[in-house]
Amino acid sequence: MLKSALIAALMGLIALPASAETLTVQFSKLTPKGTLMVALYKGEEAYTSGKPVAGQQVAVSSDTATATFEVEPGQYGLKIFHDVNGNGQMDKNPFGMPVEPFAFSNNAKGRMGPAAWADAAFEVKGNTTQDIAF
Amino acid sequence: MTDLSRRSFLTALGGAGLMAAAPTSWAAAAATATFSEGWRLAVANAPAEGYAPSALTRLSGKMPAGLSGTLYRNGPAWFRYGDDTTGHWFDGDGMIQKYDLSADGVRHTGRFVDTVKRRVEQQKQAIVMPGFGTKGRADAPVTSNDDVNAANTSVLRAGDELWALWEGGSPYRLDAQTLLTKGPKTFRDDLKGLAFLAHPKVEPSGRIWSAGFMGDKAWIWQLSPAGEMERGELIQLPAAGYAHDWVVSERHLILPMQPLIAERQTPPFVDTLVWHPDQPIRILVVEKADLSKRRLYELPAATYFHTGDAWEDTDGTIRFDVCLASSPKFGLNGARDLVKGVYNAGNDEEAHLALITLRPDGRADMQATGVSSEFPQTDHRFQGLRRDRVVHVGGYIEGRLGAHALSAFDWKTGKAQTHDFGRDAIVEEALFVPRPASHGGTGQEMDGWMVGTVLNLKAKATELHVFEAKNLSAGPVGSWRSAHATPLGFHGTFS
Numbered sequence: 209m210l211k212s213a214l215i216a217a218l219m220g221l222i223a224l225p226a227s228a229e230t231l232t233v234q235f236s237k238l239t240p241k242g243t244l245m246v247a248l249y250k251g252e253e254a255y256t257s258g259k260p261v262a263g264q265q266v267a268v269s270s271d272t273a274t275a276t277f278e279v280e281p282g283q284y285g286l287k288i289f290h291d292v293n294g295n296g297q298m299d300k301n302p303f304g305m306p307v308e309p310f311a312f313s314n315n316a317k318g319r320m321g322p323a324a325w326a327d328a329a330f331e332v333k334g335n336t337t338q339d340i341a342f
Numbered sequence: 343m344t345d346l347s348r349r350s351f352l353t354a355l356g357g358a359g360l361m362a363a364a365p366t367s368w369a370a371a372a373a374t375a376t377f378s379e380g381w382r383l384a385v386a387n388a389p390a391e392g393y394a395p396s397a398l399t400r401l402s403g404k405m406p407a408g409l410s411g412t413l414y415r416n417g418p419a420w421f422r423y424g425d426d427t428t429g430h431w432f433d434g435d436g437m438i439q440k441y442d443l444s445a446d447g448v449r450h451t452g453r454f455v456d457t458v459k460r461r462v463e464q465q466k467q468a469i470v471m472p473g474f475g476t477k478g479r480a481d482a483p484v485t486s487n488d489d490v491n492a493a494n495t496s497v498l499r500a501g502d503e504l505w506a507l508w509e510g511g512s513p514y515r516l517d518a519q520t521l522l523t524k525g526p527k528t529f530r531d532d533l534k535g536l537a538f539l540a541h542p543k544v545e546p547s548g549r550i551w552s553a554g555f556m557g558d559k560a561w562i563w564q565l566s567p568a569g570e571m572e573r574g575e576l577i578q579l580p581a582a583g584y585a586h587d588w589v590v591s592e593r594h595l596i597l598p599m600q601p602l603i604a605e606r607q608t609p610p611f612v613d614t615l616v617w618h619p620d621q622p623i624r625i626l627v628v629e630k631a632d633l634s635k636r637r638l639y640e641l642p643a644a645t646y647f648h649t650g651d652a653w654e655d656t657d658g659t660i661r662f663d664v665c666l667a668s669s670p671k672f673g674l675n676g677a678r679d680l681v682k683g684v685y686n687a688g689n690d691e692e693a694h695l696a697l698i699t700l701r702p703d704g705r706a707d708m709q710a711t712g713v714s715s716e717f718p719q720t721d722h723r724f725q726g727l728r729r730d731r732v733v734h735v736g737g738y739i740e741g742r743l744g745a746h747a748l749s750a751f752d753w754k755t756g757k758a759q760t761h762d763f764g765r766d767a768i769v770e771e772a773l774f775v776p777r778p779a780s781h782g783g784t785g786q787e788m789d790g791w792m793v794g795t796v797l798n799l800k801a802k803a804t805e806l807h808v809f810e811a812k813n814l815s816a817g818p819v820g821s822w823r824s825a826h827a828t829p830l831g832f833h834g835t836f837s
Contacts, residue, residue: 293531299531299532301532301533301534301536302533302561302574302576303537303559303561305486305487305534305535305536307531307533307535309485317481317482317485319472319482319484320472320607320608
């Protein structure tokens with residue numbers, strides 16, 4: 209059954225499963241403690257409105273860490289914050305400014321807010337890697 | 343406040359600012375501006391590597407016996423990369439000037455504060471970051487207030503450290519001897535990047551008070567003499583009025599919120615400020631011991647950068663000196679043009695010394711002196727306590743940038759003293775240094791010296807002058823000249 213499905217797929221008779229590609233996100237320059245909260249968004253609308261297609265929590269025990277996602281091809285963006293004190297929140301100061309490190313795909317920088325979709329968007333086409341430095 | 347006193351206040355301010363119209367072409371002026379000539383020395387780039395240690399040349403007089411220590415001054419000192427110019431005088435990179443005074447004379451050195459902003463811009467050799475009056479580039483890498491912190495306004499000694507202060511972000515910690523930058527001061531992990539005024543107030547006990555403003559909220563900092571946090575609280579303000587300075591009395595924090603109101607959040611900050619001359623200055627008085635206990639006073643619209651200090655009478659009446667102007671056009675416009683090499687006298691707004699009185703029954707009034715005044719300083723040993731004297735710069739000349747005189751005003755006698763440095767001098771802030779008991783110091787108010795700097799445009803050099811604090815009219819008792827013309831600074835500390 210499996211074999212026949214594969215042959216059918218190769219012959220273009222049926223679609224491959226949606227999660228066909230591997231997105232590897234490699235983080236560097238981390239403070240070795242706490243947890244990375246990684247949110248993946250598919251498309252501009254989801255990125256801007258904050259509706260992730262997938263999310264991962266990655267424990268940080270050295271200055272690097274890795275997250276992987278199985279996704280269908282397309283345009284994606286990542287928003288990540290480093291929950292250094294492990295309280296499950298992105299801590300802010302009394303004026304509402306983040307006090308824990310955060311980052312975006314393409315190492316895009318926000319200007320007084322999250323990075324714009326145009327700067328953070330990347331394409332997943334085949335196995336794809338994002339290198340993000342904190 | 344009565345109509346009469348309001349009128350006299352407006353009359354006192356009336357002569358100011360009615361100066362020459364704008365030049366015909368600022369762009370042309372900017373294109374030909376030479377920053378090694380004339381008043382533009384005030385906003386020239388300092389050497390990127392800083393000023394190597396050098397001795398000042400003695401001009402006259404001598405160092406008074408008992409006067410020794412270090413004058414630290416901070417101010418913006420880098421404004422442009424080629425034709426790429428910062429958007430405002432207040433956005434230049436902070437540089438610390440260090441003057442060591444001893445019986446042998448005066449030695450000087452200077453170093454830029456190594457901020458994130460400066461690193462980014464030096465690397466790209468371009469103005470990148472948004473600021474007080476700079477829009478910044480769309481790709482400016484800004485993740486927190488401290489990424490745009492220019493650390494360019496004042497300095498504070500806290501324990502063994504020297505802090506370079508801005509007003510929209512953290513103090514930057516420096517080694518007080520080498521002036522090497524250690525990084526932003528974080529008081530607590532959850533308070534990272536929180537605003538800290540360039541005008542903290544230090545009680546005679548050494549306790550430090552500061553504030554940070556964001557819209558209609560203020561964070562109040564109470565620090566130990568060593569600069570560690572004792573208390574911090576968020577308070578609600580009556581309006582999002584801009585405040586660069588405040589006053590602190592023995593028992594109260596006094597926040598004058600001028601009707602220059604931040605109405606948006608997009609940089610540059612100065613463009614978010616809207617002047618409302620129909621609205622009052624709202625003066626919020628908060629008890630130090632219980633920040634929930636507050637009173638609100640109102641006085642007619644006026645604008646200010648700097649206050650002197652506050653004290654309380656036995657009946658609870660609070661008084662403080664302040665330099666008031668009738669419009670904020672210098673900060674909003676004039677100070678933007680300076681860095682382009684354009685001095686438009688029509689955008690100058692002379693400030694005048696006034697005493698504000700806040701009475702326990704809710705009445706407030708203002709005594710205007712008509713004396714032109716900025717950078718007011720008092721005998722810091724009387725911080726928050728009854729005193730009579732305030733020393734300030736003044737002597738403005740129509741069509742010439744900056745102050746030209748150092749003056750004193752006595753609230754008890756109404757008498758003023760002044761020393762005029764002349765039209766080729768731009769007089770910077772002077773600080774009081776007490777005469778030590780070992781040299782006959784009495785501890786009386788203003789028993790000591792005023793130590794300050796002057797940019798001599800004719801000599802193209804910065805000078806340091808020492809006065810007997812009670813006798814400014816007699817002129818300096820000692821004067822020295824630097825090998826350099828350092829860009830105009832704002833505020834300092836002596837230790």
